[in-house]
Amino acid sequence: AMGYFNGKFIHSSDLVLPIEERGHQFGDGVYEFIRVYKGRPFMMNQHMERFFKSADAIRLNIGKTAEDIIAIVEDLIERSGETNCDVYMQATRGIAPRNHLFPNVEASISMTVKPFKLISDDIRAVGATVKLLPDERWQHCWIKSLNLLPNILAKQEAFEAGALEAVLVRDGFITEGSSSNFFIVKNGEILTAPATTHILHGITRMAVKEIALDLGINLKEQKFTPHELLAADEAFLSSTGLEILPVTKVDGQKIGNGRPGMVTVTLYEEFLKRV
Numbered sequence: 001a002m003g004y005f006n007g008k009f010i011h012s013s014d015l016v017l018p019i020e021e022r023g024h025q026f027g028d029g030v031y032e033f034i035r036v037y038k039g040r041p042f043m044m045n046q047h048m049e050r051f052f053k054s055a056d057a058i059r060l061n062i063g064k065t066a067e068d069i070i071a072i073v074e075d076l077i078e079r080s081g082e083t084n085c086d087v088y089m090q091a092t093r094g095i096a097p098r099n100h101l102f103p104n105v106e107a108s109i110s111m112t113v114k115p116f117k118l119i120s121d122d123i124r125a126v127g128a129t130v131k132l133l134p135d136e137r138w139q140h141c142w143i144k145s146l147n148l149l150p151n152i153l154a155k156q157e158a159f160e161a162g163a164l165e166a167v168l169v170r171d172g173f174i175t176e177g178s179s180s181n182f183f184i185v186k187n188g189e190i191l192t193a194p195a196t197t198h199i200l201h202g203i204t205r206m207a208v209k210e211i212a213l214d215l216g217i218n219l220k221e222q223k224f225t226p227h228e229l230l231a232a233d234e235a236f237l238s239s240t241g242l243e244i245l246p247v248t249k250v251d252g253q254k255i256g257n258g259r260p261g262m263v264t265v266t267l268y269e270e271f272l273k274r275v
């Protein structure tokens with residue numbers, strides 16, 4: 001796959017990072033993951049806004065404008081020859097001798113582009129299984145930080161239990177998935193955790209809100225418990241990679257009638273029209 005590192009276009013397997021790079025040593029950086037449909041990055045401006053917000057939140061100066069970044073992404077996509085692909089980008093506090101204090105160096109910016117694989121039709125038709133796990137992350141989950149250890153551990157534990165995603169619970173309420181936002185549907189109304197500091201403000205979540213509004217489906221940003229999830233009519237996940245994915249089983253228990261729900265399917269059909 002193709003990549004980019006600090007001004008150079010490379011192959012993503014090239015060795016380009018010095019050992020003393022702060023993303024590598026400290027996870028001292030932020031990232032974005034953007035899906036490109038038919039050559040066009042989906043909701044790019046929203047991704048850029050979040051990227052710069054995350055960087056500001058950790059006091060990282062990216063040293064480029066959103067327009068600069070978009071130009072690099074477009075160049076990278078063109079060089080890759082891909083049209084349906086994912087772009088991963090990260091900005092870190094740069095290359096400097098290891099020291100917790102901020103160095104006075106430029107940010108490192110790296111990217112990769114890879115063709116995407118859609119979730120299989122089988123999983124989409126049956127709906128995903130998720131596992132509830134404690135949300136052991138920090139207080140700033142809205143920052144798209146490189147530090148993903150609690151997310152990784154939760155996702156792996158869910159996978160080993162036969163689930164596709166871990167759905168996290170903090171103080172008795174569902175926050176989000178380990179790498180996705182989470183929704184339930186009850187009596188025709190969609191519920192999702194409010195966009196506080198305890199969840200990532202997903203771009204696909206934003207798309208779901210827009211679609212619901214356009215279709216006249218009520219969506220409430222309101223916290224809910226695992227108990228409410230188990231009593232819901234439908235549930236679904238949203239993320240750049242999963243798009244909008246029905247959830248039909250939680251810890252071995254069926255949601256609703258155990259099949260993807262009408263609201264979820266309708267939202268997804270509308271989503272596909274927009275990408």
Ligand code: PMP
Pocket residue numbers: 033151176177178179180181199200201202203204205238239240241
């Ligand atoms: N929550 C978390 C913790 C995530 O890692 C992601 C995926 N980046 C999401 C939600 C979904 O965000 P988006 O729709 O922007 O991909």
